[in-house]
Amino acid sequence: MTGMSSLTRARASELATAIKNGEVSAVEVTQAHLDRIAEVDGTAEAGVHAFLHVDADGALAAAAVVDQKRAAGEELSPLAGVPLALKDVITTADMPTTAGSKILEGWRPPYDATVAQRLREAGIVILGKTNLDEFAMGSSTENSAFGPTRNPWDLTRIPGGSGGGSAAALAAYEAPLAIGTDTGGSIRQPAAVTGTVGVKPTYGGVSRYGLIACASSLDQAGPCARTVLDAALLHTVIAGHDPLDSTSIAQAVPDVVAAARRGADGDLTGLRVGVVKELGGEGYQAGVEARFNDAVALLSKLGAEVVEVSCPHFTYGLAAYYLILPSEVSSNLARFDAMRYGLRVGDDGTRSAEEVMNLTRGQGFGAEAKRRIMLGTYALSSGYYDAYYGQAQKVRTLIARDFEAAFAQVDVLVSPTTPTTAFPIGEKVDDPLAMYMNDLCTIPSNLAGNASASFPAGLADEDGLPVGLHVMAPVMADDRLYLVGAAVESAYAAQWGGTLLEQAPALEGTAQ
Amino acid sequence: MPSISREEVAHLAHLARLDLAPDELDHLAGQLDQILGAVAQVTEVAADDIPPTSHALPLTNVFREDEPRACLPAEAVLAAAPAAEDGRFRVPQILGEEQ
Amino acid sequence: MTVTTALPSFDEAIATYEPVMGMEVHVELGTTTKMFCGCSTAFGGEPNSQVCPVCLGLPGSLPVVNRTAVESAIRIGLALNCSIAEWCRFARKNYFYPDMPKNFQTSQYDEPIAYDGWLDVSLGGETSETFRIGIERAHMEEDTGKSLHVGGATGRIHGASHSLLDYNRSGIPLIEIVTKPIEVPAAVAPAVAKAYVTELRELIRALGVSEARMELGQLRCDANVSLRLPGDPYGTRTETKNVNSLRSVERAVTYEIRRQAAVLSSGGTIVQETRHWHEDTGETTAGRRKEEAEDYRYFPEPDLVPIAPSREWVEELRATLPEPPSVRRARLQEAWGFTDLEMRDVVNAGALSLVFDTVAEGASAGGAKKWWLGEVARVANERGVALEDAGITPGDVARVEALIAEGSLNDKLARQVVEGVLAGEGTPDEVVAARGLVLVNDDAALGTAVDDAIAAQPDVAEKIRGGNLGAVGALIGAIMKSTKGQADAKRARELILERLQG
Ligand SMILES: [Mg+2]
Numbered sequence A: 001m002t003g004m005s006s007l008t009r010a011r012a013s014e015l016a017t018a019i020k021n022g023e024v025s026a027v028e029v030t031q032a033h034l035d036r037i038a039e040v041d042g043t044a045e046a047g048v049h050a051f052l053h054v055d056a057d058g059a060l061a062a063a064a065v066v067d068q069k070r071a072a073g074e075e076l077s078p079l080a081g082v083p084l085a086l087k088d089v090i091t092t093a094d095m096p097t098t099a100g101s102k103i104l105e106g107w108r109p110p111y112d113a114t115v116a117q118r119l120r121e122a123g124i125v126i127l128g129k130t131n132l133d134e135f136a137m138g139s140s141t142e143n144s145a146f147g148p149t150r151n152p153w154d155l156t157r158i159p160g161g162s163g164g165g166s167a168a169a170l171a172a173y174e175a176p177l178a179i180g181t182d183t184g185g186s187i188r189q190p191a192a193v194t195g196t197v198g199v200k201p202t203y204g205g206v207s208r209y210g211l212i213a214c215a216s217s218l219d220q221a222g223p224c225a226r227t228v229l230d231a232a233l234l235h236t237v238i239a240g241h242d243p244l245d246s247t248s249i250a251q252a253v254p255d256v257v258a259a260a261r262r263g264a265d266g267d268l269t270g271l272r273v274g275v276v277k278e279l280g281g282e283g284y285q286a287g288v289e290a291r292f293n294d295a296v297a298l299l300s301k302l303g304a305e306v307v308e309v310s311c312p313h314f315t316y317g318l319a320a321y322y323l324i325l326p327s328e329v330s331s332n333l334a335r336f337d338a339m340r341y342g343l344r345v346g347d348d349g350t351r352s353a354e355e356v357m358n359l360t361r362g363q364g365f366g367a368e369a370k371r372r373i374m375l376g377t378y379a380l381s382s383g384y385y386d387a388y389y390g391q392a393q394k395v396r397t398l399i400a401r402d403f404e405a406a407f408a409q410v411d412v413l414v415s416p417t418t419p420t421t422a423f424p425i426g427e428k429v430d431d432p433l434a435m436y437m438n439d440l441c442t443i444p445s446n447l448a449g450n451a452s453a454s455f456p457a458g459l460a461d462e463d464g465l466p467v468g469l470h471v472m473a474p475v476m477a478d479d480r481l482y483l484v485g486a487a488v489e490s491a492y493a494a495q496w497g498g499t500l501l502e503q504a505p506a507l508e509g510t511a512q
Numbered sequence B: 001m002p003s004i005s006r007e008e009v010a011h012l013a014h015l016a017r018l019d020l021a022p023d024e025l026d027h028l029a030g031q032l033d034q035i036l037g038a039v040a041q042v043t044e045v046a047a048d049d050i051p052p053t054s055h056a057l058p059l060t061n062v063f064r065e066d067e068p069r070a071c072l073p074a075e076a077v078l079a080a081a082p083a084a085e086d087g088r089f090r091v092p093q094i095l096g097e098e099q
Numbered sequence C: 001m002t003v004t005t006a007l008p009s010f011d012e013a014i015a016t017y018e019p020v021m022g023m024e025v026h027v028e029l030g031t032t033t034k035m036f037c038g039c040s041t042a043f044g045g046e047p048n049s050q051v052c053p054v055c056l057g058l059p060g061s062l063p064v065v066n067r068t069a070v071e072s073a074i075r076i077g078l079a080l081n082c083s084i085a086e087w088c089r090f091a092r093k094n095y096f097y098p099d100m101p102k103n104f105q106t107s108q109y110d111e112p113i114a115y116d117g118w119l120d121v122s123l124g125g126e127t128s129e130t131f132r133i134g135i136e137r138a139h140m141e142e143d144t145g146k147s148l149h150v151g152g153a154t155g156r157i158h159g160a161s162h163s164l165l166d167y168n169r170s171g172i173p174l175i176e177i178v179t180k181p182i183e184v185p186a187a188v189a190p191a192v193a194k195a196y197v198t199e200l201r202e203l204i205r206a207l208g209v210s211e212a213r214m215e216l217g218q219l220r221c222d223a224n225v226s227l228r229l230p231g232d233p234y235g236t237r238t239e240t241k242n243v244n245s246l247r248s249v250e251r252a253v254t255y256e257i258r259r260q261a262a263v264l265s266s267g268g269t270i271v272q273e274t275r276h277w278h279e280d281t282g283e284t285t286a287g288r289r290k291e292e293a294e295d296y297r298y299f300p301e302p303d304l305v306p307i308a309p310s311r312e313w314v315e316e317l318r319a320t321l322p323e324p325p326s327v328r329r330a331r332l333q334e335a336w337g338f339t340d341l342e343m344r345d346v347v348n349a350g351a352l353s354l355v356f357d358t359v360a361e362g363a364s365a366g367g368a369k370k371w372w373l374g375e376v377a378r379v380a381n382e383r384g385v386a387l388e389d390a391g392i393t394p395g396d397v398a399r400v401e402a403l404i405a406e407g408s409l410n411d412k413l414a415r416q417v418v419e420g421v422l423a424g425e426g427t428p429d430e431v432v433a434a435r436g437l438v439l440v441n442d443d444a445a446l447g448t449a450v451d452d453a454i455a456a457q458p459d460v461a462e463k464i465r466g467g468n469l470g471a472v473g474a475l476i477g478a479i480m481k482s483t484k485g486q487a488d489a490k491r492a493r494e495l496i497l498e499r500l501q502g
């Protein structure tokens, strides 16, 4: 573990051990990743563009603290000194936080999110803030006010969204760990299309305090990594009860690290797996279905009992989601009004507060944010509430009941993560309905609040791009995701001779 | 299937405090109509006896004790303001009235 | 804005129309911290010094409910004879306003924590008739920030060039208490409205959940009024906002009845609108029309979980309820020997607890009442402060009474002592010492003053010698004058009679 490129290709768990053993310093590890970012991240116009803000000084200082602690003989926490990319929707007191929006450009929060605080306490080195669709609304990261992020597998394609920056940073070896947030698939869909691991913990499993809200009842922060064990280690750092979040679960976090280690043995005997009948077929890319079927066959081979399960109301998930989400969004984004922080447009001494609010919001929000604000305003307005929002909440009940019935029969459910592989940038940007289809499989878990994840499942034959296996587990059974993910990961590693990412084309020096 | 008028879209934009250009308004009206048409299928499915779910998990009675926590320093709060004066946030003239 | 057409008198108005009222009262709870965050609720801090990410609505912040605020809400509900919800939620009331940091108010909508209760009020005086005011609901919500309008003539919103916002008050817990329609005989309607707010204020104070001081905005009242012809359905109502003294409640309702009667009898229609109350002119002026009102787009607050108070908790809280104010008042009135009218005066002046505390310090009830409703009330009124803030304590008043009882002070001197205390000169004993207010009752000093008075007015002395005791007063007056009021009048009288009739 001496070469710079081996430092950036190493697993988080390996880096942590090397730092602990004094084989490498946290500062060296951090510098290697900063160099890699300088090499490949580029700008809004070219390169991966995973980062909106890189805090080299802060990162090196945090790394130096870890090195000092080690030198002083202090016990280091399991991921101490490992660099991480933080989605720019999580507040940080020492870095700007924009949520990908012009309306918050340059805003420096006066406080740290609970997640950010826990990362720091664990000695994890925050390299910077990653790009996202504005206010985490989108499936391609094209809705960022600061330019798109590009998929390291093919820079002409989207990295998924909304957490495209976090996923691309992992896939481009700019960081071994990242934090994402998932409202309808924003951790899992980018993981799928970049060949990385992304976990949406049980709703309430990770504090939302300091997570700039998209849709409060659906949002959940979670770990992103290149391997299942790394994700589990990160999960342990950020999860657990937070008294500042009323929706946080006051229970012990499932032992996801033990589950990941157990799963790596590749034995799933006794595990019951349900294939969701409704998540497949028409509209799903052939290569995606083929890799999904391979993964299901693999699960059987590893000893799992695989059955088909019907979740009849999942079909309505997308429609319910696109009523509940915009409704909450329209209210959550009301605070961006030019009065207390952020952008202010048109305050020339003649205009009223209301006119300045209108102008600022009209110019500060991008097209997708405006669409969803308008849609939510409509769905909540008197006369439409019962037919839209009220009905959508009933559908939510039905979907939760589908999960309940399914989990009475099986331990986990599986489906493809996304219906297609990464599509070309620009292809769906003004076709909201086509864009929304990306989240078809991931949305039900947000509506019901249960845990879900995406794991690399190979490349689609027709385009050679990554496909994700989507695994869903009951509420507070996040450990099952890691068990299944690790088993699949180790079986595929044997088959492929390494990780899926190692099959990605080289990205060296694209930023020049 | 809903058919949302340009006037209705303009009213929504007012409720949401969004200043929209005329062409933006037209474009949005078309897209909203299309999206609402697609999501209207929720009206087909759930019956009256299905209770709505507003929260993903059935938690209740989460409280904090009535004990003070540190506040933010006023300077830190005002540093992020577009304009400040006399320790307060300075905003353009307010025309409407409090509700 | 002035009214140009002459209004009918109140009696003329109610000769034709019946008023229906509805009262909405907001009470600021006296919790240590805010509704959803740990910021202090202390009054009078530097602007924006009692704020945090939550009450500033900063991106990413989340609310957590104050347990004490919920307990206060439940106790208020129970004291108002309400049912307590088995399960209820907060909702978001969405509208844009610069003093509201999230541009929604976290409130309760169709699931209030307390609902369907009542409060009995009586007008006192000769008629001891009781009116039962139905309570529709009591729910929890949060207060907004405060705006200061700059550049205009009077700090008012109109004509201001810009505004300055202070969010210290943002997020302070409020309980909104809404009555059912109040239908009482027209002649007493304004008095019943006032009596309701008075009774509610006493109840809130007795519960100890708020000081409920109207002049500090801790209890704010909106009065809904509509008129109808007898037998007709309810008419269109107006909502007069921020009627913030007991006297104003009665005046605003009276004015609105007269104004609406004028509109209706001239063939006009009442517009559903909010109206502003002007304390100085005693009039209301038009505010926001309801048809222009925002569509609030209420929905359940996803950042907070439902509240499901267990029945055990509710019963525990019920056990903490104090004696109902009406029962307590009846008990005290009896003990103090006050007439109905005297008791009503004490209650209306907000002096019940002060009189109670003064009696507890050893004063007579009559003496305590005399000072609080007399000298102290006059000074408090001049300074525009509450009685309890006038600068004198129940202990001070009791001490003054004690000095009178032991014969060290007469009424006139006692008044000077109270004045001194109110002026910040110290305790009653310190004022007595500093001002040298001692009753002259030693016979030597007093005897000289008596002899001088007799010598100065021989004709009066002659009348007294002739048996006309009514003339003694004239000599005492002269003695008081020469001793600057410090003579013991009783002893002076004795000495005069000794000299002229002895
Ligand atoms: Mg209210």
Ligand SMILES: [Zn+2]
Pocket (backbone or CB within 6 Å): C034, C037, C038, C039, C050, C051, C052, C053, C054, C055, C056, C171
């Ligand atoms: Zn606060």
